[in-house]
Amino acid sequence: MTRWFRQPPPRGVLLTLLAAGLAACFVIEQFGLVDDYVRFVLITLGINIILCVSLNLVNGWMGEFSVGHAGFMALGAYLSACVSVKWLAWGDPLWMFPLAVIGGGLLAGAVGFLLGLLSFKTRGDYLAIITLAFLMIVKSGLENIPYVGGARGFLGIGNQTTLLSTAIWTVLTLWAIRNLVYSRFGRGIVAVREDEIAANAMGVDTRKAKLAAFVVSSFFGGVAGALFAHQLQFINPSVFDLVKSTEILVMVYLGGVGSLAGSILGATAFTFLSQALQPLGTWRMVILPLLLVLLMIFRPRGIMGMREFSWFVPRREFPAKEEKK
Amino acid sequence: MDYFAQQAINAIQLGSIYALIALGYSMVYGVLVMINFAHGDVFMVSSFFCFLLLLLLPVPFVAALIIVMLATAVLGVALERLAYRPLRNAPRVSAIITALGCGLIIQNTTLSLSPYSQRMPELFVPVTWNFGGVTVSSLQLLIIGVSVGLMIGLDFFIRRTRYGMAMRAIAQDRITVPLMGIPVNTMIALTFAIGAALGGAAGVLYASAYPVISATMGVLIGWKAFVAAVIGGIGSVRGAVLGAYVLGSVEVFTVTVLPSTYRDLVVYALLLVILIFKPYGLLGRPAVQKV
């Protein structure tokens, strides 16, 4: 992967910035410094970053094509809602809500594991069809479960997604996926994209790589779904349809495949663009796919495709100092 | 027994419409190895073409069928020319995404222009016959007849004519075929035109049988036809027809034993099962990867 070959920031800078950002989120929320609309958009931004970077793992780094991400979101959303509304409603949100989010992620991750098993033999178009079938099954499956409200939807979910919790989950996701990408598993995932046969011949267990990508990607998809459910406070199966998946695809391919910086950029641009286009009503969903098509024709890897902002790259990845003659 | 026969006729009627749409998916895949995800929405738009046409001037059925097929063919070719051709040599993923995007563009443009479903004016007044408890309408016979006629025509075209031969050649080897003097671009455009025209025929037939049309039909009906094409083995023309009738039957008989909300669940679960155990469908052939 080519990256921006400036040096990483001086030690501690990134950590200080992060701490400051999280503190700012806390203060803003505690003292009500921004109005509800701005808060809503900021939380949406965080959720979108989680969705974008997690889907990027499969569609960007691994180079496969999944349209099922909204399905993982749905699993996370519904399971977390069950936890917070039905099973542990008596609990203090302080520990109960993170538990609900993790539970949502785990369910999504477990199902992602099964989908990963199917990716051993099928690739490309056929894997895309499998993820599509998965999405449709989740949606129509939920419509037929009266326990979670069926087609009418799941009502009365608490407003528990805060700015701070979203920020923490966003940072955690980015950090974990960065660590994954710059580990032997991440290189295995990228090797699958580059040349699966050569990867196998070089000792990469491509099955494990695929499973790792699917499980981690869907886990964080589920986490995003859980946050999403407790932001909207009302979910129904038709929210998690192909349109939702397409929105995430737009983010990934706008920002750039195989890039953390690209994921953040794509999610940010999409979030604000989508808010700006809100007055257009359904025409919004004409413009966004149009953008996706134009991107595919003119810049198929996105703005930051395969490039990385050097601050997100671990220090060890840079050439040692004395080599720079 | 009467009940069973009645359901069988319904299944054949639904399967015929699916088959016409599924052929469009399968032909494009056969020639370009690309899933034209927008095809379901092309079918949906064609029923709106039919609606508009009948609103403007009440033409007889055959004229409506021909005009709508032509108009839809133009749409199909435009889609290929504007969106898919620039990507013909791009990574496969780009083509899939573009097709998906084009489908959403068509669907949401229609939705924005016509937010509510529309009631279709009647194309003709059907006559119904009763055979010992089984009702058959002339409309059902017409739908089945037109579909089967078009399918036989297509099969003949692909197997017996020069154009059909050229199409099959492109599917085999897109690099050498131009060297043989076959105009690849024209042939691909022709494939899209025929696929879309068949989708257009399906649009007219569907709108006559179920006269309430809406922008979500592409998702509800078009996607099912896609599932049929995959079940039959996408890329195989006969597979598409087989898959369509299998799917039509499964759907009709699911509703007789389960609540109708289970229809999609059963259809997509069937798709998943087929892909797991017979990854290339009932009549499809796997692509061989060279080392």
Added chain:
Amino acid sequence: MKPLLEVRDVTMRFGGLLAVSDLSFEVTPGHAHGIIGPNGAGKTTAFNIITGIYAPTAGDVLFRGESLAGQRPSNIARRGIARTFQNIRLFRDLTVLDNVRIASDAHARYALPGAMVQLPAARRAEQETITRCLDLLEKFGLGDAAYERAGDLSYGSQRRLEIARAMALQPALLLLDEPAAGMNSAETLKLVEFLGWLRDHFSVTMLLIEHHMQLVMTFCDRITVLDFGKTIAEGTAAEVRSNPKVIEAYLGPEDGHE
């Protein structure tokens, strides 16, 4: 000495095509073993069977006396069989260092959760891999190119990188599929020297497919000759050269030739 690799009566059928039929040969540790034969004789198919890409229709492959049947390619690679490809298959979009690192990762032992939360053990393993790989690249004369994109290297360097990548697996047996492809005779001479260095420095056993007769005849300790998927001769360079069957396979039957 016990053979390192034994190919026993291997047959490979693709539909109606018999690509390899009853192929048997042994590779002695420390040897450079050549496989030669006309185009389509089944040489690359034999490589793909040994490395687990194809499962043979019949027969067995033994490595260090153990059967490789049913093993996935990645497992066979980890057990100590590395290879290069006829038409270079590098990870072109990755850096030279990452190419080598991916192979070297086969020996890293940390787990996925540990990697995701950056446990010290995982960090240490990463650092060690980098050091080892930079070292290896230095030996192959690619140290300066470590941070360049593999696809940007010259053809010769790409060939060398592919061998370096294979060696990062620390294999006991190295399979080279036409290492001299696309080289002129001066370059081939250099390659022979390089392969000699490789063998001595890493004490690795080699099995190589080659069309370039001079290279095979001067470099290989033992040669297997294939034609139409069958072994038609085996022995030292001198033995093979004088075998009438080999002459026939290469020059055609005597009455058809002047």
